[in-house]
Amino acid sequence: MSKPSKEQMLFMYRKMVEIRQFEEAAGTLYQSGQLPGFLHLYIGEEATAVGVCAHLKDDDYITSTHRGHGHLIAKGGKRDRMMAELFARTTGYCKGKGGSMHIADKETGILGANGVVGAGIPLAAGAALSAKIRGTNQIAVSFFGDGATNQGVFHETLNLAAVWELPVVFVCENNRFGMGTPQHEHQRVEDISVRAPAYDIPGVTVDGNDVLKVYAEAHEAVVRAREGGGPTLLNCDTYRFRGHHIGDPGTSYRDREEVQEQERQRDPIRRLAQVLTEDEGVTQEDLETLEAELANELEEALEFAKNSPEPLPEDALEDVYADEIQP
Amino acid sequence: MRSITYRDALKEALIEEMERDEAVFLMGEDIAEYGGAYKVTDGLFKQFGKDRIRNTPISEAAIIGTALGAAVTGMRPVAELMYIDFTAVGMDQIVNQVAKIRYMVGGQLDVPLVIRTQGGAGRSSAAQHAQSLEAWFVHIPGLLVVMPSTPYDAKGLLKTAIRSDNPIMFIEHKLLYTEEGEIPDDEYTIPLGEAEVKREGEDITILATSRMVLKALAAADELADEGISAEIVDPRTLMPLDKDTIYNSVKKTNRLLIAHEAVGRAGFGAEIAALVVREAFDYLDAPIERVAAAPVPVPFAPVMENFVIPDTPQIVEAARKLVRYEI
Structure with a gap:
């Protein structure tokens, strides 16, 4: 089992807090009517993105989902430019053309959040194919949810990636609900990693709310991909603390007590804080100082976003094609 | 060559x-x-x-x-x-x-x-x-x-x-x-968005795509025997579309027949007709006509398939009617 150093643990703590703060701020802004569009929060699932991305290099690739903010921050996306995109400003990663569900950053290998469930899975395989042909030693990671594992493209891509032995890690975040449908109503399997043997690739399930366990299993999968061992299906059992999106209280299809129990018992940030303070000699004060520092940074990101210019209406006509072809 | x-x-x-x-x-x-x-x-x-x-x-x-x-x-x-x-x-x-x-x-x-x-x-x-x-x-x-x-x-x-x-x-x-x-024996490329006049003519423009270009050229031979001079325009790329070549041809011949193998309803020909009506309305001496597949799935039996898919005699007949059209 690969165990992170204290510095790596603190780095992962920082990243999870960055995500939690970003999501809480975005939720508040959305509810006060300051953000257009949809908003799907990652609160409660931070350990999966952070535990996996901790192993990735800047030029490795990820593809993400409609619930993508956590993956992007974990991979190196900047909160100021992400927030600017949520505010639909020109300084946002997509210049206001994508919004929450489509943030991408070429520089950090983020090939995009995605509005279609499962659709990013073959993109990651393609990036892995590209890396393999170019011989660059890069790998690709695709994040997707339990709902996506019922899409045809999930099965098509796992099969193709297995046949071609692509350097890709398929990370399923089983947060127990496909929108509002509980897992037992949308698939017979409970442990999604059992789908891996169908494609003759390794499959493993881990507690997705324990960042140290995610880190350890992701290490195996990432090393396997990088060393030419082909794809892995890494299934992370997690839980969505909030509704499907802002506007869904998330209580019509599950008990409020169940959510509260998950929050009490399985908060990934609190669990890592416990390890850091009990085993690693970090004080509660140290963590609070770090959180305050990150909160200030988020305030600056918010100011940056709010003070950035809005696009011009006719900017809508640009970026459809390369080579000056007019839409 | x-x-x-x-x-x-x-x-x-x-x-x-x-x-x-x-x-x-x-x-x-x-x-x-x-x-x-x-x-x-x-x-x-x-x-x-x-x-x-x-x-x-x-x-x-x-x-x-x-x-x-x-x-x-x-x-x-x-x-x-x-x-x-x-x-x-x-x-x-x-x-x-x-x-x-x-x-x-x-x-x-x-x-x-x-x-x-x-x-x-x-x-x-x-x-x-x-x-x-x-x-x-x-x-x-x-x-x-x-x-x-x-x-x-x-x-x-x-x-x-x-x-x-x-x-x-x-x-x-x-x-x-x-x-x-x-x-040519030497290397060459063709830019996107350049239509080609496959045959010059004076009395009617026949805009055709893909295999219908061959049928239109055969129709032009037959029409020539009757003293009708047809100009055959092949857009080659539907997007980007070389509108000028189409407009210029219609402005010269004052009649437009569109021939494609797709079903006519909401087909590419409808777009061409709308564009030409807007850009060359004053030049038209007859309604714009379309020769296209019947709005049914493509049948198996050769006799039925031949009936459904437009052919050279249909183009000839439609062209004749347009040339004889009197306002």
Whole structure:
């Protein structure tokens, strides 16, 4: 089992807090009517993105989902430019053309959040194919949810990636609900990693709310991909603390007590804080100082976003094609 | 100049571009040893190896999604979908991913991806192997659509398509593969968005696409015997569209007949008619007429298929009526 150093643990703590703060701020802004569009929060699932991305290099690739903010921050996306995109400003990663569900950053290998469930899975395989042909030693990671594992493209891509032995890690975040449908109503399997043997690739399930366990299993999968061992299906059992999106209280299809129990018992940030303070000699004060520092940074990101210019209406006509072809 | 088939013209384009640029590779169902369903890639795996001529599983969505992932990370894939009818299986990837990604991410990503496919009727292939679906793709902002009718156009346009940083639907016709035509000995390319007047005339413009260009040229021969001089315009690329060549021809002949093999209803011809009515209304001496397939699935029985798909006598008859039309 690969165990992170204290510095790596603190780095992962920082990243999870960055995500939690970003999501809480975005939720508040959305509810006060300051953000257009949809908003799907990652609160409660931070350990999966952070535990996996901790192993990735800047030029490795990820593809993400409609619930993508956590993956992007974990991979190196900047909160100021992400927030600017949520505010639909020109300084946002997509210049206001994508919004929450489509943030991408070429520089950090983020090939995009995605509005279609499962659709990013073959993109990651393609990036892995590209890396393999170019011989660059890069790998690709695709994040997707339990709902996506019922899409045809999930099965098509796992099969193709297995046949071609692509350097890709398929990370399923089983947060127990496909929108509002509980897992037992949308698939017979409970442990999604059992789908891996169908494609003759390794499959493993881990507690997705324990960042140290995610880190350890992701290490195996990432090393396997990088060393030419082909794809892995890494299934992370997690839980969505909030509704499907802002506007869904998330209580019509599950008990409020169940959510509260998950929050009490399985908060990934609190669990890592416990390890850091009990085993690693970090004080509660140290963590609070770090959180305050990150909160200030988020305030600056918010100011940056709010003070950035809005696009011009006719900017809508640009970026459809390369080579000056007019839409 | 030398005479060559449409099939070999396409093959030459693929070979030349793969020799010219290491980033170019092919992927699709049975394109290696089998040589492709219509033998366009026959033998290429011997020259380039199976890393660059990649057989895929029968998984259209994964083929397109994986090609897209490779395209946005430094490769220039040519993905083959065996029949245009099968694009429907991979439609999310084409419409929601390939066409949209550049725009959604604010222009950060180029998409140098060619999707080669073929359509058209005339071989008793019936309803799922003989459609003409080009209008679907013309309708989607972000895609370009190429439909060559001759070996010369096929080679020159495929080379240009492979060098483009835009995603391109490159639509061949299954009954054109054995057609022969002249091409230069030296290398050449044809720009996207340049129509060609395949035959000059004075009395009526016949705008035709793909295999209907050949039928229109045959019709022009018959019409000439009757003293009617028809001008045949082949747009060659439906998007981008060379509108000026079409307008100029109509302004000269004052009559427009549109001939395509797709169903007429909401077909590409409807778009042409609307454009010409707006831009050349005062020049028209007769209504714009369309010759197109009957609005039924393509039938199997040759006698029924021939009835449904427009042919040369229909073009001749429609042209005659327009020339005789009196206001």
